[in-house]
Amino acid sequence: MDFPTSSLHNQHIQKKNKFPFRFGFVILFIISVGLNVYLLYFDQKTDVVVASISQDSVEPLQPEVYKKEVPLTVKTAVITPAAFTVSSAGTVEGKTIHSLSFKIRNSLNYTVCRIITREKGCAALSAHLGRLMVWFMDIKKGMRNGDYLEVVYQQLEGPEQFKILKLSYKSKLFGKTFEAFYFDEFDPKNGGYFDREGKEIAQRIVEAQSPIRHYIEITSLPGDFRKGIGGHSGTDFKTEVGTPIYSGFSGKVTRTNWNMRANGYCIEIDHPKLGIKTLYLHLSRVKVKRGQTIRVGQQIAESGNTGRTFAPHLHYEIQKRKNKKIIYNPFTFKHHKSYTRKIPRQYYQSFQKTVKLYSSVIKES
Numbered sequence: 620m621d622f623p624t625s626s627l628h629n630q631h632i633q634k635k636n637k638f639p640f641r642f643g644f645v646i647l648f649i650i651s652v653g654l655n656v657y658l659l660y661f662d663q664k665t666d667v668v669v670a671s672i673s674q675d676s677v678e679p680l681q682p683e684v685y686k687k688e689v690p691l692t693v694k695t696a697v698i699t700p701a702a703f704t705v706s707s708a709g710t711v712e713g714k715t716i717h718s719l720s721f722k723i724r725n726s727l728n729y730t731v732c733r734i735i736t737r738e739k740g741c742a743a744l745s746a747h748l749g750r751l752m753v754w755f756m757d758i759k760k761g762m763r764n765g766d767y768l769e770v771v772y773q774q775l776e777g778p779e780q781f782k783i784l785k786l787s788y789k790s791k792l793f794g795k796t797f798e799a800f801y802f803d804e805f806d807p808k809n810g811g812y813f814d815r816e817g818k819e820i821a822q823r824i825v826e827a828q829s830p831i832r833h834y835i836e837i838t839s840l841p842g843d844f845r846k847g848i849g850g851h852s853g854t855d856f857k858t859e860v861g862t863p864i865y866s867g868f869s870g871k872v873t874r875t876n877w878n879m880r881a882n883g884y885c886i887e888i889d890h891p892k893l894g895i896k897t898l899y900l901h902l903s904r905v906k907v908k909r910g911q912t913i914r915v916g917q918q919i920a921e922s923g924n925t926g927r928t929f930a931p932h933l934h935y936e937i938q939k940r941k942n943k944k945i946i947y948n949p950f951t952f953k954h955h956k957s958y959t960r961k962i963p964r965q966y967y968q969s970f971q972k973t974v975k976l977y978s979s980v981i982k983e984s
């Protein structure tokens with residue numbers, strides 16, 4: 620008769636002994652689920668930033684810091700915000716042009732957000748500035764407190780839509796002033812940013828080798844951001860969905876559509892002779908199959924907005940074949956031919972007028 624009691628008793632003890640163990644397991648489980656959710660969210664956040672904001676070392680990771688700091692520190696920034704209407708004849712006739720000039724403090728985003736509010740789109744404006752700046756320097760390494768920036772821009776319909784017309788950045792580290800002027804008279808659909816002499820700031824890959832021939836702008840270069848230690852691993856070309864995508868080199872398709880949650884529709888091509896692989900992510904349509912031989916310039920896909928991306932773009936990546944952590948910048952990669960455009964001769968005078976006009980905006984304001 621003792622047996623059942625003893626058995627119950629034993630069970631009780633066993634339960635008692637198991638309890639902390641199970642409890643611990645449940646806690647661990649909750650923590651891991653929580654961590655996963657957090658990482659997922661955080662990861663997506665980071666990627667959105669990668670695609671949308673070009674380079675900045677402070678803002679994207681700690682957006683709440685601004686909300687606290689902006690009202691407290693606005694007064695200490697060196698500010699000359701101004702808005703006026705260019706009424707004289709010129710390419711910007713009748714449009715409201717804004718200008719800002721300020722000294723960098725902490726980071727581009729941080730500084731811009733101390734001058735114009737988040738509601739007015741400071742993050743978007745500094746993203747635009749950052750995208751242009753990538754052609755001058757690695758912002759994370761090259762910016763110094765006290766560097767002087769002047770920007771002339773136009774606010775377009777949306778609250779976060781800007782068009783930078785002029786950017787001038789006086790760098791302590793490089794001991795020079797970088798300048799960029801927007802000009803599109805020679806080709807309104809394919810305008811660009813040029814230095815004072817009329818040489819384009821951004822580079823282009825020659826058409827025969829370019830993964831994409833029509834794009835709005837480069838939004839990110841390899842090394843941008845903190846996506847892992849090495850930063851962003853590819854080059855992002857902002858473009859409409861459905862834009863033809865071509866292979867940058869001859870090779871063989873090794874993979875398609877892997878890790879689609881992050882990459883969306885995607886292609887990997889092996890180029891053993893060059894010791895590299897090329898990757899094409901966020902596509903809307905894949906037109907090749909695994910094992911297929913591809914020649915340079917062959918259309919392989921259509922661009923899209925699939926996977927972890929916030930806006931339609933092509934992510935193009937050149938990896939070292941034997942160590943995929945080594946990423947090449949397509950514009951400096953030895954097997955890619957790149958070039959910069961120049962203002963066509965017949966437009967040079969008009970371009971110089973534009974330079975003068977935008978430069979006067981800063982002085983007058």
Ligand SMILES: [Zn+2]
Nearest residue numbers: 853854855934
């Ligand atoms: Zn990318």
